[in-house]
Amino acid sequence: MDAFYASVEQRDNPELRGKPVAVGGGGRRGVVAAASYEARKFGVRSAMPGYKAKELCPQIIFVRSNFSAYKKASQEIREIFQEYTDLIEPLSLDEAFLDVTENKKGMLSATLIAKEIRERIFEKTKLTASAGISINKFLAKIASDINKPNGQKLIAPEDALEFLEKLPIEKFFGIGKATAEKMHRLDIRTGKDLKSKEKIELARWFGKSGIWYYHIVRAEDNRVVRPHRIRKSVGAENTFFNDLNTVESMVEAIQPIVNKVFERLSAIDRFGRTLTLKIKYKDFSTITRSISFPHEINDLEMMRNECEILIRENIHKGDEVRLLGITASNLTGTFLHGEQLELPFPIEIID
Helix, strand or coil, X not given: CCCHHHHHHHHHCHHHCXXXXXXXXXXXXXXXXXXXXXXXXXXCCCCCEXXXXXXXXXXXXEECCCHHHHHHHXXXXXXXXXCCCCCEEEEECCEEEECCCCCCCCCXXXXXXXXXXXXXXXXXXXXXXXXXXXXXXXXXHHHHCCCCCCCEEECCHHXXXXXXXXXXXXXXXXXXXXXXXXXXXXXXXXXXXXXXXXXXXHHHHHCHHHHHHHHHCCCCCCCCCCCCXXXXXXXXXXXXXXXXXXXXXXXXXXXXXXXXXXXXXXXXXXXXXXXEEEEEECCCCEEEEEEECCCCCCCHHHHHHHHHXXXXXXXXXXXXXXXXXXXXXXXXXXXXXXXXXXXXXXXCCXX
């Protein structure tokens, strides 16, 4: 979906249409959960501190998140997906993989299916969607961002290798700022540069992730679309380009991570009774600290507050932190739902 949360707010509040809108908090410790395309023109992005968004776009309008409205729209969209296939793997409320190799309508073109689904979504929800069509998850994910908003992109089998060779390394899904910078230092700037490296070199430089990079630049991704999986936990983490060295900077940095976890929990309609904070320090040592409750934590503000408490109780003066993560576990509910996309390496930049 295109700027999903902000688009829902603009749809439901006519006075917001055509204006720069950010869902989230605009205060000193607030964070942008989503930004409309009008706001993005000024450089406003999700996970950005609210005060920074105001500096970039003084006329920006902040609205509080309304997950019940987002969830309702997401359910309507899912119903449309189910008209075409049962092989649906949601990534979050606003994104999913669909395997339409054998589809319920007997259509022979995935491109036409994507076009028709996008049209049906707009008819039903008045929201626009973009799509990526290709031979595997990795390529489809990259393709889905190319013609946003309200567009789609096909990466055909015969075009995949050439496409990846020309692609800037920053555009590879899962390669964040820190990894991209390291690749630049190794003179890896495009897929062609990445492809020129031996597997053993990439493994030495990037560990398990290096093996993954070796395969994806060759368009090799054999992961299937996985519906009907029960999640035991849901989490997100962020490796920072610069180490954090103050409690306040860590409290600020944890907010978009909490937002992402809450979004993923909302997508599967299951919430956890246990929250776990992961801290990786500058020297790569790692600790985890958990807190449990007798009931599920299904309120975003409560989750934010409890994660802030975990930060403040476990960070000490002088600590330098390179990664923070939050996981919700002991999930309630027994329904079968789609599984959050998992890559064989930590995603560095939450977007």
